[in-house]
Amino acid sequence: MTLKRRSRLRRLLGFKEKDHESELNTLDFPESPETELSSTSSGIASHESSEDQHEFEEDPYSDVRDRLEELSARDKSRYAAHSQDQVHDELQLPVFAAYTTYLGYAVLIVCGHIRDLLAKVFGHGRYLRRKTPYSSDNLQLFAPLLKSWENFYTRRLYHRIQDCFNRPIASNPGATIQVLERVSKDGRKTLELLGTLDDLDTDREREEYYSSPHFVKVSHDRVARTCLNLGSYNYLGFADDWNVTCKEDVLGSMNSLPVSNSSSRNEYGTTHLHRELEELVSRFLGKEDALCLNMGFNTNCTTIPALVQRGDLIISDELNHTSIVNGARASGAAIRIFRHNDFLHLEQILREAIVMGRPRTRRPWNKILVIVEGIYSMEGEYCDLGNIVRVTKKYGAYVYLDEAHSIGAMGPTGRGCAEYCGVDTNDIDIMMGTFTKSFGGMGGYIAASKDTIAFLRRRCAGSSYHNSLSPVVCQQVISSFKVRRSGYVQRQVVMGEDGTTIGKQKIQALRDNSNYFRMRLEEMGLHVMGHYDSPVMPVMLYNPTKICSFSRECFKRGLAVVVVGFPAVPIITSRARFCISAGHTRKQLDHALEQIEEVADKLKLRYAVSTFG
Numbered sequence: 257m258t259l260k261r262r263s264r265l266r267r268l269l270g271f272k273e274k275d276h277e278s279e280l281n282t283l284d285f286p287e288s289p290e291t292e293l294s295s296t297s298s299g300i301a302s303h304e305s306s307e308d309q310h311e312f313e314e315d316p317y318s319d320v321r322d323r324l325e326e327l328s329a330r331d332k333s334r335y336a337a338h339s340q341d342q343v344h345d346e347l348q349l350p351v352f353a354a355y356t357t358y359l360g361y362a363v364l365i366v367c368g369h370i371r372d373l374l375a376k377v378f379g380h381g382r383y384l385r386r387k388t389p390y391s392s393d394n395l396q397l398f399a400p401l402l403k404s405w406e407n408f409y410t411r412r413l414y415h416r417i418q419d420c421f422n423r424p425i426a427s428n429p430g431a432t433i434q435v436l437e438r439v440s441k442d443g444r445k446t447l448e449l450l451g452t453l454d455d456l457d458t459d460r461e462r463e464e465y466y467s468s469p470h471f472v473k474v475s476h477d478r479v480a481r482t483c484l485n486l487g488s489y490n491y492l493g494f495a496d497d498w499n500v501t502c503k504e505d506v507l508g509s510m511n512s513l514p515v516s517n518s519s520s521r522n523e524y525g526t527t528h529l530h531r532e533l534e535e536l537v538s539r540f541l542g543k544e545d546a547l548c549l550n551m552g553f554n555t556n557c558t559t560i561p562a563l564v565q566r567g568d569l570i571i572s573d574e575l576n577h578t579s580i581v582n583g584a585r586a587s588g589a590a591i592r593i594f595r596h597n598d599f600l601h602l603e604q605i606l607r608e609a610i611v612m613g614r615p616r617t618r619r620p621w622n623k624i625l626v627i628v629e630g631i632y633s634m635e636g637e638y639c640d641l642g643n644i645v646r647v648t649k650k651y652g653a654y655v656y657l658d659e660a661h662s663i664g665a666m667g668p669t670g671r672g673c674a675e676y677c678g679v680d681t682n683d684i685d686i687m688m689g690t691f692t693k694s695f696g697g698m699g700g701y702i703a704a705s706k707d708t709i710a711f712l713r714r715r716c717a718g719s720s721y722h723n724s725l726s727p728v729v730c731q732q733v734i735s736s737f738k739v740r741r742s743g744y745v746q747r748q749v750v751m752g753e754d755g756t757t758i759g760k761q762k763i764q765a766l767r768d769n770s771n772y773f774r775m776r777l778e779e780m781g782l783h784v785m786g787h788y789d790s791p792v793m794p795v796m797l798y799n800p801t802k803i804c805s806f807s808r809e810c811f812k813r814g815l816a817v818v819v820v821g822f823p824a825v826p827i828i829t830s831r832a833r834f835c836i837s838a839g840h841t842r843k844q845l846d847h848a849l850e851q852i853e854e855v856a857d858k859l860k861l862r863y864a865v866s867t868f869g
């Protein structure tokens with residue numbers, strides 16, 4: 257390691273140049289086996305020729321192939337390669353939609369307050385506090401535990417449409433999914449599983465279920481609905497072929513290892529599977545080492561406070577995930593926000609931070625950490641990583657890249673946003689990602705230099721105090737890299753080190769399905785956010801009444817969709833979010849698009865072609 261790089265590493269870990277020379281050397285931790293940098297590292301990988309990409313037996317999109325490639329190349333040249341002038345084509349909220357959205361929320365809020373008032377006056381209401389044996393319910397002795405806007409929003413707005421959220425399932429989350437039916441007897445304040453058809457009150461209600469083409473009975477004759485799954489993070493389709501690709505090794509891991517180690521990584525929570533997984537991740541990303549933790553959300557929440565503290569500065573994209581926001585707030589570092597994907601605004605903030613220093617004292621910041629995401633999960637846009645890395649390195653700041661939604665889903669070999677944008681992973685100091693989206697597991701990872709990972713093993717709460725990742729889940733993620741097929745030796749599916757095209761087909765299928773679905777949604781005249789080659793497609797609903805209407809109408813038609821409202825997104829930008837999988841077929845997507853077009857007509861969602869939808 258050169259002196260310059262070692263000095264940079266010291267600043268990232270918070271060490272002073274002279275005072276703590278010995279401390280860096282004391283961070284030795286049992287290391288993973290030496291890894292060899294991948295020959296297809298992000299800095300040198302490039303898209304393969306069209307012939308290589310479509311060398312499979314049959315191309316289901318041959319009739320629209322040219323159009324899909326044209327749209328993909330257009331967005332990549334604008335937002336990743338910048339070989340074309342970037343077009344600021346942000347969706348504009350129609351005036352009519354804005355007025356009706358604000359009016360809808362105003363009516364709901366006013367009616368909610370009126371109902372609260374009437375409940376107090378007449379002493380009757382779903383949410384009226386009644387006498388209970390608990391002393392804390394005596395408001396003469398205790399302050400109200402819940403008395404805020406959030407509680408009012410939950411009672412009077414969220415509960416009206418909560419049947420659209422948290423739907424329980426009775427199958428694996430593959431391309432099709434079985435969703436259990438729920439009913440409410442108190443105006444949707446609470447929901448309970450329907451159970452069997454005998455639990456219904458009338459024969460007419462039973463007949464409605466029997467006559468539905470999506471009706472199905474699952475274990476114990478419980479009522480469920482078979483739906484096309486357009487919401488799960490099953491990007492590479494491992495939920496569809498799990499019995500073939502992963503089952504044998506995953507179940508076999510329980511012969512020698514427990515489901516849980518009941519210990520943190522720094523105690524007795526590390527197994528050979530944890531080490532193998534970390535070696536695979538580091539080699540896959542072209543980094544020196546990696547650390548795997550048991551929850552993706554907590555990976556950000558616990559890693560960021562370990563890297564920065566008071567006296568440091570975090571510069572965060574305004575649309576970063578809540579886990580990043582929570583981690584930044586917990587760190588004690590100062591926080592600055594730059595406009596989404598605006599590297600010029602980032603440069604302005606960096607210049608000001610370096611010139612002005614800390615507030616009041618004007619002393620220089622100990623270190624500056626710039627945090628961005630590979631794919632922004634609520635927008636479907638990928639990061640302008642090339643420009644952000646260039647600007648960040650120009651001013652001597654560090655880059656923290658969250659690839660929760662992009663790892664495995666972007667780039668010719670699935671190595672994420674860095675590969676897609678042609679950025680060398682050596683220029684990214686901290687690479688974070690999760691195993692929940694593309695790898696069919698859970699947990700998250702941090703990939704960086706050996707010294708940084710050794711530091712985090714001791715200082716990161718996710719490693720020091722939290723329970724380690726389940727060995728069974730470790731094997732699941734490893735199996736998504738190495739899949740055993742009948743009659744063949746063990747294969748490196750995603751990494752493609754065996755010379756087969758299994759992983760390549762999955763990545764290409766995800767890209768084709770996503771781009772086709774996005775193209776058709778745009779042709780309908782819907783407001784679709786995001787870029788081509790992203791598997792996340794948000795469709796704008798705006799009006800609060802359309803959140804529940806869209807979800808329920810799709811559910812009637814056998815489509816399981818995710819709808820998103822406040823506080824996950826700004827209050828006037830409610831949306832439906834489609835997540836496409838490599839497991840979907842074109843026939844399934846065409847059927848879904850036909851149903852979505854019917855719903856769009858019914859709910860007036862064609863804002864791209866009409867002010868009134």
